[in-house]
Amino acid sequence: MLSFPNIYKYTLILTIFTAALSHCSSTSPIQQSQNEEAFSSTAPSQPPVDPVIRRDGQTVYIEMTSQVTDIEISKGVIYNAWTFNGTSPGPILRVKEGDTIVFTLKNKDTRMNHSMDMHAVHASPSSKFIDVMPGKEGTFTYPASNPGVFMYHCGSKPTLAHIANGMYGMIIVEPKSGYPSDHLVDRSYTLVQSEWYKEHDYNSFVNGEPEYVVFNGNTFTLKEHPLLAKVGDTVRIYVSNAGPNEVSSFHVVGTIMDRVYKDGNPRNIEYGIQTVMLPASGGAVVEFTVTEEGDYPIVTHQFKHVDKGASAVLRVTKDGKNHGGKTMAH
Numbered sequence: 001m002l003s004f005p006n007i008y009k010y011t012l013i014l015t016i017f018t019a020a021l022s023h024c025s026s027t028s029p030i031q032q033s034q035n036e037e038a039f040s041s042t043a044p045s046q047p048p049v050d051p052v053i054r055r056d057g058q059t060v061y062i063e064m065t066s067q068v069t070d071i072e073i074s075k076g077v078i079y080n081a082w083t084f085n086g087t088s089p090g091p092i093l094r095v096k097e098g099d100t101i102v103f104t105l106k107n108k109d110t111r112m113n114h115s116m117d118m119h120a121v122h123a124s125p126s127s128k129f130i131d132v133m134p135g136k137e138g139t140f141t142y143p144a145s146n147p148g149v150f151m152y153h154c155g156s157k158p159t160l161a162h163i164a165n166g167m168y169g170m171i172i173v174e175p176k177s178g179y180p181s182d183h184l185v186d187r188s189y190t191l192v193q194s195e196w197y198k199e200h201d202y203n204s205f206v207n208g209e210p211e212y213v214v215f216n217g218n219t220f221t222l223k224e225h226p227l228l229a230k231v232g233d234t235v236r237i238y239v240s241n242a243g244p245n246e247v248s249s250f251h252v253v254g255t256i257m258d259r260v261y262k263d264g265n266p267r268n269i270e271y272g273i274q275t276v277m278l279p280a281s282g283g284a285v286v287e288f289t290v291t292e293e294g295d296y297p298i299v300t301h302q303f304k305h306v307d308k309g310a311s312a313v314l315r316v317t318k319d320g321k322n323h324g325g326k327t328m329a330h
């Protein structure tokens with residue numbers, strides 16, 4: 001079995017070899033530079049910053065950071081996370097089918113390389129998803145030609161460590177002509193499922209079980225502050241499973257999904273689904289109606305993961321407002 005340091009050495013040797021073969025300038029800010037110790041140590045927490053997003057016609061300029069930020073993943077449990085913009089999941093990105101994305105990553109991590117692997121685009125990974133060195137920035141341009149709900153994540157090596165430490169998020173590419181059911185939808189939400197392991201422990205990422213499985217980054221927010229809907233509403237959820245290792249059996253207790261668009265593509269429509277299978281990195285748009293007042297748990301039906309945190313609550317009231325009271329979570 002390869003231990004982490006061995007993988008690191010192998011990666012470094014391969015990288016040096018690859019760099020020697022390529023025509024990379026030695027002054028390029030985008031090249032490999034790793035600090036082995038950084039992988040297992042904590043770093044000072046950098047405050048979250050908003051992404052800078054600007055549209056000019058069909059071109060969307062997105063500027064994000066890679067940075068280390070402390071995050072509360074369960075009550076009183078702080079994880080020194082590797083993040084995009086200081087949150088995990090990172091910011092929800094929205095573009096339209098047919099847009100061109102001009103993406104800039106500012107690497108504010110002083111210790112290691114980071115990168116952006118955008119599942120929403122056609123692009124050459126070896127030129128567009130490449131490492132940005134500590135303190136540097138890199139800009140990459142690609143088309144968002146397919147509609148859907150996609151994962152993005154840091155792809156720097158070892159990718160498992162970068163995802164398990166918190167570097168992932170959701171990008172929604174809205175279909176050019178919308179979804180056929182847009183006119184039916186009263187409310188929409190976004191949910192990202194992911195796992196937290198023993199902090200910065202590569203062996204745990206590879207061989208261990210997650211300590212927490214969460215929606216939108218932690219075990220508690222969506223129980224304390226439920227999603228809301230009104231009796232009779234049609235609710236849409238854009239859902240993505242960031243993994244890195246587990247699948248999601250996405251299920252909403254007390255309803256049936258009238259429509260599911262697999263990976264969020266309007267052509268991938270299915271009807272009457274009880275549970276949606278989301279592979280690691282998979283996504284979907286799910287829509288359902290809520291016919292009675294009450295608290296509707298949202299779970300992955302792999303219930304050991306529910307007991308590790310993966311449940312949220314959709315509270316349905318007469319007027320769609322939260323009138324307080326403890327939620328019924330699973």
Ligand SMILES: [Cu+2]
Nearest residue numbers: 114154156162
């Ligand atoms: Cu990274």
